Amino acid sequence: MTYPFLKGHGTENDFVLLPDHDGSLHGELSAERVRALCDRRAGLGADGVLRVVRSEALGESGAEWFMDYRNSDGSLSEMCGNGVRVFARHLLDEGLVDADRPIEVATRGGVKVVTVSGDLLTVDMGKPLLGVDSTVTVGERAMAAANVDMGNPHAVTFVDDLAEAGSLLEAPGHDVDVYPHGVNVEFVVRRGEHHVAMRVHERGSGETRSCGTGACAVMVATAVLDGAPRGTEYRVDVPGGTLSITWTDDDRILMTGPAVLVARGETDL
Numbered sequence: 001m002t003y004p005f006l007k008g009h010g011t012e013n014d015f016v017l018l019p020d021h022d023g024s025l026h027g028e029l030s031a032e033r034v035r036a037l038c039d040r041r042a043g044l045g046a047d048g049v050l051r052v053v054r055s056e057a058l059g060e061s062g063a064e065w066f067m068d069y070r071n072s073d074g075s076l077s078e079m080c081g082n083g084v085r086v087f088a089r090h091l092l093d094e095g096l097v098d099a100d101r102p103i104e105v106a107t108r109g110g111v112k113v114v115t116v117s118g119d120l121l122t123v124d125m126g127k128p129l130l131g132v133d134s135t136v137t138v139g140e141r142a143m144a145a146a147n148v149d150m151g152n153p154h155a156v157t158f159v160d161d162l163a164e165a166g167s168l169l170e171a172p173g174h175d176v177d178v179y180p181h182g183v184n185v186e187f188v189v190r191r192g193e194h195h196v197a198m199r200v201h202e203r204g205s206g207e208t209r210s211c212g213t214g215a216c217a218v219m220v221a222t223a224v225l226d227g228a229p230r231g232t233e234y235r236v237d238v239p240g241g242t243l244s245i246t247w248t249d250d251d252r253i254l255m256t257g258p259a260v261l262v263a264r265g266e267t268d269l
């Protein structure tokens with residue numbers, strides 16, 4: 001069976017997009033197929049898959065389009081911040097939405113609203129939830145970590161040097177009582193006023209070059225430590241680029257960054 005695909009990325013967090021407007025792929029997209037698509041040697045290679053489907057085809061409501069996100073190991077996640085921007089870029093390129101109007105994208109973590117300004121897209125990521133702090137471990141070393149839920153779970157730990165995260169070939173250890181469904185772990189260093197840099201180990205995908213929800217969690221944890229007033233914009237550098245993030249007066253997180261599509265073709269699913 002051949003199937004159309006696109007390849008895109010947001011700050012080098014890369015995705016295979018599968019346009020499936022009528023939802024006919026539903027039973028076909030097994031975890032095994034997702035792993036095969038994301039395989040960087042034997043497949044197309046990606047950190048995750050974005051299935052582009054009309055909500056009504058899934059019996060969902062809330063927005064016309066639903067982002068069915070899968071990690072590269074085939075697992076589901078509630079949300080993908082970079083993915084939402086790339087998803088919206090695809091809808092724009094295909095003329096399926098209007099750049100002058102807010103674009104609504106339903107996700108397992110609720111409806112996200114995207115606005116467009118040239119090459120940059122801003123996502124209203126919703127309200128962050130601060131949970132119980134815990135520790136993450138790298139090798140023998142335990143590090144205190146802030147707990148920020150951006151629709152998906154994050155543990156944010158501050159370090160003096162990003163090399164302290166180690167190779168990240170293996171997932172950092174985490175407290176399973178605090179994160180029973182696994183966690184994305186961010187390591188953060190200060191770069192300047194309202195400016196940080198991070199590395200991330202993503203649940204289900206390993207180390208990636210960017211994580212949008214992770215960058216938002218990092219911004220929230222940093223702003224709390226700083227006692228920063230609402231409305232302060234933070235710059236969060238990731239290995240694949242830079243995201244700008246603001247915590248608004250009405251307790252919402254706005255994330256701005258690029259999203260590009262780089263290829264299209266057909267794949268043997």
Ligand SMILES: N[C@@H](CCC[C@H](N)C(=O)O)C(=O)O
Nearest residue numbers: 077080081082152211212213
């Ligand atoms: N890269 C994404 C997050 C993808 C989901 C994550 N791995 C999880 O399992 O929660 C982003 O840009 O937010």
